[in-house]
Amino acid sequence: MPFNPFVIPFNIGLYFIILYVVARGVVWFRDLPRTDKLRMQRGFFGRPFILSIKEIFMEGLIHRKIFKVNPVLGYMHMSLAFGWFLLILLGTIEADIFGEKHLNPPYKAIFFRFFNPDHGTAGLAKHYGFLMDLILALILSGLLIAIIKRFWSGIVGMKRTANLKFLDKVALTSLWLIFPSRLLAESFTCGAYGSGSFLTGSLGTALAGFLPAEIMAYPFWWLYSLSLGTFFILLPRTRYMHIPSEMFLIFMRNSGVRIGDQYGSCADVQIHACSSCGICLNVCQLSTSADITNIQAAYFVKGLKREDDVFDIALNCLMCGRCDEACPVGIELGPLRMIHRRAGDPPKDTMSIWSGYLRLRNQNIQDNGESHITAFQYLKPQPVKKGPEVLYFAGCMTHLTPGIPIAMRKIFEAAGIDFDFMDKDGSVCCGRPLTLAGKDREARELIRNNSDAIWRSGAKTLVTSCPICYKIFMESYHLDVEVLHHSQYINRLIEEEKLKLNFLNKSVIYHDPCELGRGSGIYSEPRRVLIHISRLGKSNHEKEDALCCGGSLANLKIDRRKITDIVSDVVEELTLSNPDYLATACPLCKKTFGKADIKAGSEIKDIAEIVAMAIVSEPPEAIELKKRTKLEKVSL
Amino acid sequence: MHNKEKHIVIIGGGTAGCVAAGRLAREGYRISLIEKDKKPGGKINNWYQLFPDRRRSVEVTDYINKEIDHPLIDLMTGTELDKVKYKNGKFSISTGKSDLGQADAVLIATGFDLFDATRKEEYGYGIYDNVITSLDLENMFHSGDILTTKEEIPKRVGIVHCVGSRDEKVGNFHCSKVCCVTAVKQAIEIKEHIPDSEVFCFYMDMRMFGPYYEELYRESQEKWVVNYIRGKVSEVSENIEGRLVIKAEDTLLGKPIRMEVDMLVLMVGMQNAKAGLNLQDKFGIQTGVNGFFRIRDNHYGNNLSNVDGLFYAGTCTAPMNITDTISHARAAAVEITEYLSKN
Numbered sequence: 001m002p003f004n005p006f007v008i009p010f011n012i013g014l015y016f017i018i019l020y021v022v023a024r025g026v027v028w029f030r031d032l033p034r035t036d037k038l039r040m041q042r043g044f045f046g047r048p049f050i051l052s053i054k055e056i057f058m059e060g061l062i063h064r065k066i067f068k069v070n071p072v073l074g075y076m077h078m079s080l081a082f083g084w085f086l087l088i089l090l091g092t093i094e095a096d097i098f099g100e101k102h103l104n105p106p107y108k109a110i111f112f113r114f115f116n117p118d119h120g121t122a123g124l125a126k127h128y129g130f131l132m133d134l135i136l137a138l139i140l141s142g143l144l145i146a147i148i149k150r151f152w153s154g155i156v157g158m159k160r161t162a163n164l165k166f167l168d169k170v171a172l173t174s175l176w177l178i179f180p181s182r183l184l185a186e187s188f189t190c191g192a193y194g195s196g197s198f199l200t201g202s203l204g205t206a207l208a209g210f211l212p213a214e215i216m217a218y219p220f221w222w223l224y225s226l227s228l229g230t231f232f233i234l235l236p237r238t239r240y241m242h243i244p245s246e247m248f249l250i251f252m253r254n255s256g257v258r259i260g261d262q263y264g265s266c267a268d269v270q271i272h273a274c275s276s277c278g279i280c281l282n283v284c285q286l287s288t289s290a291d292i293t294n295i296q297a298a299y300f301v302k303g304l305k306r307e308d309d310v311f312d313i314a315l316n317c318l319m320c321g322r323c324d325e326a327c328p329v330g331i332e333l334g335p336l337r338m339i340h341r342r343a344g345d346p347p348k349d350t351m352s353i354w355s356g357y358l359r360l361r362n363q364n365i366q367d368n369g370e371s372h373i374t375a376f377q378y379l380k381p382q383p384v385k386k387g388p389e390v391l392y393f394a395g396c397m398t399h400l401t402p403g404i405p406i407a408m409r410k411i412f413e414a415a416g417i418d419f420d421f422m423d424k425d426g427s428v429c430c431g432r433p434l435t436l437a438g439k440d441r442e443a444r445e446l447i448r449n450n451s452d453a454i455w456r457s458g459a460k461t462l463v464t465s466c467p468i469c470y471k472i473f474m475e476s477y478h479l480d481v482e483v484l485h486h487s488q489y490i491n492r493l494i495e496e497e498k499l500k501l502n503f504l505n506k507s508v509i510y511h512d513p514c515e516l517g518r519g520s521g522i523y524s525e526p527r528r529v530l531i532h533i534s535r536l537g538k539s540n541h542e543k544e545d546a547l548c549c550g551g552s553l554a555n556l557k558i559d560r561r562k563i564t565d566i567v568s569d570v571v572e573e574l575t576l577s578n579p580d581y582l583a584t585a586c587p588l589c590k591k592t593f594g595k596a597d598i599k600a601g602s603e604i605k606d607i608a609e610i611v612a613m614a615i616v617s618e619p620p621e622a623i624e625l626k627k628r629t630k631l632e633k634v635s636l
Numbered sequence: 637m638h639n640k641e642k643h644i645v646i647i648g649g650g651t652a653g654c655v656a657a658g659r660l661a662r663e664g665y666r667i668s669l670i671e672k673d674k675k676p677g678g679k680i681n682n683w684y685q686l687f688p689d690r691r692r693s694v695e696v697t698d699y700i701n702k703e704i705d706h707p708l709i710d711l712m713t714g715t716e717l718d719k720v721k722y723k724n725g726k727f728s729i730s731t732g733k734s735d736l737g738q739a740d741a742v743l744i745a746t747g748f749d750l751f752d753a754t755r756k757e758e759y760g761y762g763i764y765d766n767v768i769t770s771l772d773l774e775n776m777f778h779s780g781d782i783l784t785t786k787e788e789i790p791k792r793v794g795i796v797h798c799v800g801s802r803d804e805k806v807g808n809f810h811c812s813k814v815c816c817v818t819a820v821k822q823a824i825e826i827k828e829h830i831p832d833s834e835v836f837c838f839y840m841d842m843r844m845f846g847p848y849y850e851e852l853y854r855e856s857q858e859k860w861v862v863n864y865i866r867g868k869v870s871e872v873s874e875n876i877e878g879r880l881v882i883k884a885e886d887t888l889l890g891k892p893i894r895m896e897v898d899m900l901v902l903m904v905g906m907q908n909a910k911a912g913l914n915l916q917d918k919f920g921i922q923t924g925v926n927g928f929f930r931i932r933d934n935h936y937g938n939n940l941s942n943v944d945g946l947f948y949a950g951t952c953t954a955p956m957n958i959t960d961t962i963s964h965a966r967a968a969a970v971e972i973t974e975y976l977s978k979n
């Protein structure tokens with residue numbers, strides 16, 4: 001069997017990485033909770049497996065999602081990943097068909113040209129050689145973009161490129177060397193033997209014209225093998241670990257495994273699956289409006305991989321979900337941050353040089369045992385009215401925007417609903433702000449108190465005006481009543497024809513609140529309500545792509561002035577079309593928008609307030625007039 | 637060159653603009669005084685009485701009107717600045733209506749806007765009937781009737797300090813300086829009009845910075861029995877009888893308070909005027925973090941801008957009372973005179 005010592009680095013690297021990936025996969029699997037193990041086992045023999053193969057092909061190789069966001073970046077990822085995949089696949093087939101025997105060791109396929117220098121000068125072999133050159137050209141074109149991107153990131157339209165650490169740089173250099181060295185090694189060999197197709201053949205002939213091709217080829221074969229070997233050995237400690245991790249993640253996800261609320265295997269797979277593509281950097285308003293550029297998902301995930309202290313980063317985030325939505329790998333970035341918020345400030349661990357390879361155990365978050373529950377002793381059972389049809393919970397935030405509960409009261413009355421305003425004298429907080437701060441235990445106390453009041457009322461439906469309350473009612477309250485956000489409830493009243501509304505002939509742009517839209521998936525009901533009563537237009541940020549108002553309760557670190565920077569940009573962007581109303585469905589958004597300079601002629605309104613104006617019994621001009629006379633007194 | 641050949645454009649015909657115009661005209665300069673409203677005088681026209689001595693504001697208005705009664709002052713009311721060109725220290729200025737020609741110096745005296753109380757929705761301005769601003773109350777004093785919307789005499793009145801000032805939630809960090817003493821003055825006036833009423837002021841700090849302010853504050857407590865509660869009002873609602881329910885915290889007693897009142901007066905703060913901010917790009921001038929125009933030096937250059945030949949007077953640079961505004965305007969006149977004698 002032909003052999004040459006230069007293949008040794010490649011072989012060592014290859015077998016190491018295969019063993020490593022298998023071992024890593026086994027450990028990941030082993031550390032999963034039992035239910036998740038079962039999910040994956042079932043998935044392996046069912047549809048999830050097939051789906052995953054398809055998804056690995058579409059996302060891992062073709063990079064469809066990145067293509068959608070940014071075609072040049074997508075092409076770069078595709079040409080490298082898919083090109084390399086084809087090169088290996090077709091190379092193996094080539095060695096199998098044209099080599100002297102079948103079932104060759106991998107190195108025979110990779111270094112096929114070295115062992116068969118005069119192959120492919122005629123017939124089928126020649127066409128095949130053309131194909132192989134084409135693929136190499138594809139990869140090299142992608143590589144060229146990658147190199148340009150690294151030194152001049154504007155070219156592919158990304159504003160920022162994720163920064164690299166030292167080992168990543170070495171790995172990156174070896175990755176960059178792989179294909180040029182293959183090109184030169186093949187070309188020299190082809191030049192010496194007069195073989196090769198349009199790329200390696202022509203380049204080979206040209207080089208052989210003035211260089212001793214035969215002698216020159218050998219060092220480049222070494223370089224090719226060495227760069228491959230180095231790349232494989234370093235792979236577990238660099239971001240390129242994302243390649244195997246992403247495949248594992250895709251299968252995990254399709255089998256129904258989710259990250260949960262504890263650091264575990266699934267979270268570990270997810271952080272390793274981040275390719276540092278940087279797409280999350282450009283969607284984050286903290287970076288685009290507030291010049292906070294070190295907390296975005298890519299940096300957070302990188303910090304986790306390095307076992308840095310990420311507590312501050314975890315807290316300095318609006319939890320708006322824009323990066324979750326944009327991440328082409330589908331990393332559950334919000335839940336990942338929440339895990340670290342709950343964990344609190346961790347004790348600083350010393351990091352071992354092995355940690356990149358051997359971080360096998362769950363670094364699980366210890367419950368620090370502290371309880372602040374005595375602080376909640378002031379909570380008394382809330383008085384409730386028995387048996388209303390609907391219980392209305394405004395929420396603390398809504399109490400700061402009294403226009404909303406007043407509008408809701410009008411709506412209930414106009415529709416003739418038997419309702420009780422549960423927190424009319426002030427509320428016990430729903431608990432979500434504490435949850436967002438990672439204080440689940442404390443939140444439990446509030447949840448218990450409110451749940452008790454809701455149960456005792458005997459109402460069948462709970463309506464809230466605040467998406468923040470809505471989300472926690474849905475997720476952490478275990479209520480047997482139906483929970484609706486007021487936009488859903490109003491939509492229902494309209495559909496059931498209980499609420500008669502005028503058409504207002506006002507132009508409206510609707511802003512999806514984070515917690516209601518991306519957070520709870522409610523996009524259509526508010527739009528249906530608004531279409532019913534107004535001329536609803538479109539902004540450049542609809543539905544999943546909605547902006548965050550900037551006032552999020554979730555950011556526990558941000559300077560207030562930066563919030564003003566964010567909201568000014570948002571309001572400017574959303575009122576480009578000079579709408580009469582900029583509508584939202586969240587008291588916090590409404591309040592936050594109030595910080596920005598609103599263009600004359602536009603007004604911020606909650607959807608309930610617009611609906612209240614449209615109620616048939618009361619002509620809208622009356623309310624408007626009352627408001628205007630007051631305002632005129634202010635503007636001197 | 638004789639002073640008469642020099643031309644100064646003053647933007648804003650409020651207290652500061654008028655006082656400076658009078659001084660400079662008496663120095664012999666030709667003045668174009670641009671005022672966007674129909675008459676000069678600015679915000680003081682809306683005020684009833686002034687602190688600390690409760691003199692009627694018309695007396696100050698009369699003083700201002702006398703200041704600008706000078707042949708060298710060309711007062712243009714209902715006029716706004718349109719285009720500006722700046723070259724070699726000279727300004728070419730036109731209004732929407734006419735070309736003012738070349739100006740050797742420009743004085744910006746665009747004043748302030750009151751904070752828009754609807755932005756602080758939790759206080760219910762524009763939502764509940766009997767929530768009014770300090771300005772609305774002055775109007776009531778003018779008309780002589782302090783009545784709720786149901787035409788009843790309020791028996792209990794709350795006054796909220798720092799509305800839109802010292803409030804990072806609305807993006808205003810600065811203290812508006814005059815609202816504390818305005819609250820004291822208005823509390824006394826309410827008691828004068830309705831002797832059997834109760835008045836409660838909700839404050840964070842009492843900032844009695846000027847001469848005789850502290851005395852007025854003392855008088856309000858001793859003679860008029862105004863109640864002062866240290867604590868911020870967190871929210872306001874309306875009960876079924878239409879009375880306002882205030883939630884606050886008494887930070888001295890460390891206790892939450894709920895109180896019903898018939899009327900709530902919001903002490904709205906000062907912000908740099910929109911009309912002034914619109915000039916920013918035209919002149920290439922800057923604002924500080926508080927949103928007011930940035931003066932060149934905090935101690936001895938508080939009439940100077942970053943542009944040579946461009947000066948500031950009055951509340952476009954910081955919150956001020958009438959006394960300080962007048963002094964600041966006179967100082968601006970001195971600065972301009974000195975500048976023009978050198979150039």
Ligand code: SF4
Nearest residue numbers: 274276277278280327
């Ligand atoms: S978190 Fe997702 S979007 Fe951000 S760099 Fe990683 S893979 Fe890309």
Ligand code: SF4
Nearest residue numbers: 284317318320321323
């Ligand atoms: S959740 Fe929003 S604020 Fe936080 S990192 Fe992602 S995009 Fe930025």
Ligand code: SF4
Nearest residue numbers: 798801812813815816
């Ligand atoms: S003067 Fe008094 S009321 Fe006005 S902003 Fe300052 S502290 Fe607040």
